[in-house]
Amino acid sequence: KxxxxxxxxxxxxxxxxxxxxxxxxxxxxxxxxxxxxxxxxxxxxxxxxxxxxxxxxxxxxxxxxxxxxxxxxxxxxxxxxxxxxxxxxxxxxxxxxxxxxxxxxxxxxxxxxxxxxxxxxxxxxxxxxxxxxxxxxxxxxxxxxxxxxxxxxxxxxxxxxxxxxxxxxxxxxxxxxxDQAHGAKIMSLADPTKKMSKSDDNANAFISILDKPEVIVKKFKRAVTDSEAEVCYREGKDGINNLMTIYSAVTGADFAAIEREFSGRGYGDFKTAVGEAVAEHLRPVRENFDRLMADxxxxxxxxxxxxxxxxxxxxxxxxxxxxxxxxxxx
Ligand code: ATP
Ligand code: MG
Structure with a gap:
């Protein structure tokens, strides 16, 4: 091996x-x-x-x-x-x-x-x-x-x-x-041109994998995006591209499917969906962690x-x- x-x-x-x-x-x-x-x-x-x-x-x-x-x-x-x-x-x-x-x-x-x-x-x-x-x-x-x-x-x-x-x-x-769709580089939620880092001073810039579900949803709602309203993966839309990468990584949906799912629905809906999907994805990790730290x-x-x-x-x-x-x- x-x-x-x-x-x-x-x-x-x-x-x-x-x-x-x-x-x-x-x-x-x-x-x-x-x-x-x-x-x-x-x-x-x-x-x-x-x-x-x-x-x-x-x-x-x-x-x-x-x-x-x-x-x-x-x-x-x-x-x-x-x-x-x-x-x-x-x-x-x-x-x-x-x-x-x-x-x-x-x-x-x-x-x-x-x-x-x-x-x-x-x-x-x-x-x-x-x-x-x-x-x-x-x-x-x-x-x-x-x-x-x-x-x-x-x-x-x-x-x-x-x-x-x-x-x-x-x-x-x-x-x-x-590769990209599977989360090559996840960007900061506060500045999507910078990578997400656990040592960032601004706690809203990153999702910690131990954040509570409601905190995760709140942080995604606040994520910096752009002034358009269309959920699509395109050069220059760093914030939306990042959210799409994350959503794709946790749900398995590809970019085309995500664009279809959110077509005409605006950023608010999309951000909430990303937050909820991530919170759900991380739930077992949080539960395992609590159990391990008790032993x-x-x-x-x-x-x-x-x-x-x-x-x-x-x-x-x-x-x-x-x-x-x-x-x-x-
Ligand atoms: P620090 O800010 O203290 O450097 P970090 O978040 O960069 O923390 P590291 O411990 O340096 O974390 O890196 C651990 C692993 O996570 C490395 O393999 C690194 O490539 C990967 N990694 C770090 N940040 C990201 C990111 N934003 N997207 C994808 N992978 C990342
Ligand atoms: Mg590092």
């Missing part, structure tokens, strides 16, 4: 964007691949986090993965800081990554602009840690949202460069990005076992890497 690796930051509650763009696929892939999923708390500290909140968010993010359908019996689900090889390979690969390459990463530029008071070195080298996360498990496929495409290209470049310099060591991974001992046993398995697999890669680069064995 081929190996899949992916991760999500515990920077807040998972959004509908994370769910439709990434995690929903992770669940389906479990049937056909050896899947390894990680709560990347080491990535999260590239932006200042309150320690108490980070601890709680990490546990909740883990519970949410399981609530979405990641099965700890089928897949390996763990917390990044529990497996020390991530920090180890990060250093080695930092020495195989160019300053110029990292300078071109658009996520760095975006986040540096958003947090000008804390443009730390970790924010700059974040992609290297992500490269390490993926290569440690010799992953063939990496299911991510399209916003991570550039980081995936870097991963392939660094892996190939290392293999060239030291001999074949890493599998070169492929990105696995869902902390079970969660702990899952993430501990996940970390042991991840440690074991990634240590094999690390041993190989240290040997290849000429580190004297201990």
């Amino acid at each position: 081929k190996v899949i690796f992916s991760g999500i930051q515990p920077t807040g509650v998972m959004t509908l964007g994370n769910y439709l763009g990434a995690v929903k696929n992770w669940v389906q892939l479990q049937e056909d691949y050896n899947c390894i999923y990680c709560i990347v708390n080491m990535h999260a500290i590239t932006v200042r986090q309150d320690p108490k909140a980070l601890r709680q968010n990490t546990l909740e993010a883990y519970a949410l993965l399981l609530a979405c359908g990641i099965d700890p019996e089928k897949s390996i689900a763990f917390i990044q800081s529990h497996v020390t090889t991530h920090a180890e390979l990060n250093w080695v690969l930092a020495c195989s990554t160019q300053f110029g390459e990292l300078s071109r990463m658009t996520q760095f530029k975006d986040k540096a602009k958003r947090y000008p008071e804390n443009v730390n070195a970790g924010l700059f080298t974040y992609p290297v840690l992500m490269v390490a996360d993926i290569l440690l498990y010799q992953a063939h496929l990496v299911p991510v949202g399209i916003d991570q495409k550039q980081h995936l290209e870097l991963t392939r470049d660094v892996a190939a460069r290392f293999n060239n310099a030291y001999g074949n060591t890493f599998v070169i991974p492929e990105p696995y990005i869902p 902390k001992a079970y969660l702990e046993s899952c993430y501990k076992r996940g970390a042991e398995m991840a440690e074991c697999i990634s240590r094999r890669t690390m041993d190989k890497v240290y040997k290849k680069i000429g580190f004297l064995p201990k």
